[in-house]
Amino acid sequence: MKTAVITGASSGIGEGCARLLARSGWKVFLMARRRERLENIAREINGHAIILDVTKAQEVEIGLVTHCDLLVNCAGGALGLDAVRQANADDWTSMFNTNVLGTLRMTQLLLPRLIASQGCIINITSTAALGGYEGGGGYCAAKSAQRALTQSLRLEMKGVPVRITEVLPGMVHTPEFSLNRFCGDAERAKAVYENVDRPLSAEDIAQVVATVAELPAHVNVDEIVVRPVAQRAQHALFRGSLGWREAPPVAHSPVNEGER
Numbered sequence: 001m002k003t004a005v006i007t008g009a010s011s012g013i014g015e016g017c018a019r020l021l022a023r024s025g026w027k028v029f030l031m032a033r034r035r036e037r038l039e040n041i042a043r044e045i046n047g048h049a050i051i052l053d054v055t056k057a058q059e060v061e062i063g064l065v066t067h068c069d070l071l072v073n074c075a076g077g078a079l080g081l082d083a084v085r086q087a088n089a090d091d092w093t094s095m096f097n098t099n100v101l102g103t104l105r106m107t108q109l110l111l112p113r114l115i116a117s118q119g120c121i122i123n124i125t126s127t128a129a130l131g132g133y134e135g136g137g138g139y140c141a142a143k144s145a146q147r148a149l150t151q152s153l154r155l156e157m158k159g160v161p162v163r164i165t166e167v168l169p170g171m172v173h174t175p176e177f178s179l180n181r182f183c184g185d186a187e188r189a190k191a192v193y194e195n196v197d198r199p200l201s202a203e204d205i206a207q208v209v210a211t212v213a214e215l216p217a218h219v220n221v222d223e224i225v226v227r228p229v230a231q232r233a234q235h236a237l238f239r240g241s242l243g244w245r246e247a248p249p250v251a252h253s254p255v256n257e258g259e260r
């Protein structure tokens with residue numbers, strides 16, 4: 001049985017990855033800060049919850065992870081949509097801490113085990129890492145930095161059989177991402193996805209993660225940009241019906257339904 005560590009597993013994409021990998025036979029360690037949510041999900045999938053903050057994680061907290069084949073650095077997110085001229089520096093610090101330094105910290109902690117297992121690291125960055133957009137200064141900067149970290153690490157692992165992949169999702173409709181971005185303003189969060197005909201779901205990204213992780217050990221997918229068909233580019237989002245003939249995929253878990 002292979003072992004996966006997934007940060008940000010109490011919600012959204014991380015939760016989707018944990019559920020899908022567990023269904024596919026992986027032993028899963030789920031990590032995040034909110035105890036009750038994380039423990040409930042872990043119980044449902046026979047996984048192991050480790051309550052931690054990726055920005056402060058220490059070896060003693062991950063002692064239970066004696067072996068690791070896959071690290072998915074998913075903890076992160078966006079705060080605010082302010083123009084640079086009026087941006088909140090505390091929000092930028094927080095985004096940088098979670099998305100970049102959290103990825104750094106978890107990678108440093110688990111790298112020895114990943115080298116021992118000839119394993120795989122998958123960092124969830126964003127299409128925001130590919131260029132700026134209005135109001136995205138802080139998030140784009142943080143995701144670009146997380147992307148740069150991933151690229152440097154891959155090169156530094158020259159001669160070491162560890163795979164390093166960056167997954168860059170476009171619009172993924174998860175229950176909390178936009179809610180957090182807009183400080184709990186549900187109307188504003190809802191408007192992000194209004195009339196978008198099938199944004200990506202957490203499970204879509206989980207399928208990409210699982211596919212990459214289960215490739216043969218010598219196959220390194222460097223990076224994958226994944227967008228919904230409705231979003232041809234960051235600024236080319238189509239709102240309206242796409243006239244799909246196929247029924248939408250059946251969700252395996254509440255993460256796709258926003259049921260909680």
Ligand code: NDP
Binds near residue numbers: 055175
């Ligand atoms: P969610 O807000 O649903 O999930 C974020 C997760 O990160 C939660 O489980 C949260 O758990 C965890 N987290 C946040 N801060 C910390 C911390 N300091 N320590 C430990 N865990 C933390 O967002 P998504 O699932 O939508 O996003 C997941 C990742 O994908 C993020 O990195 C995001 O930037 C990226 N992404 C999302 C896109 C989208 O459209 N949704 C698009 C592109 C990329 P807890 O609060 O319990 O700690």
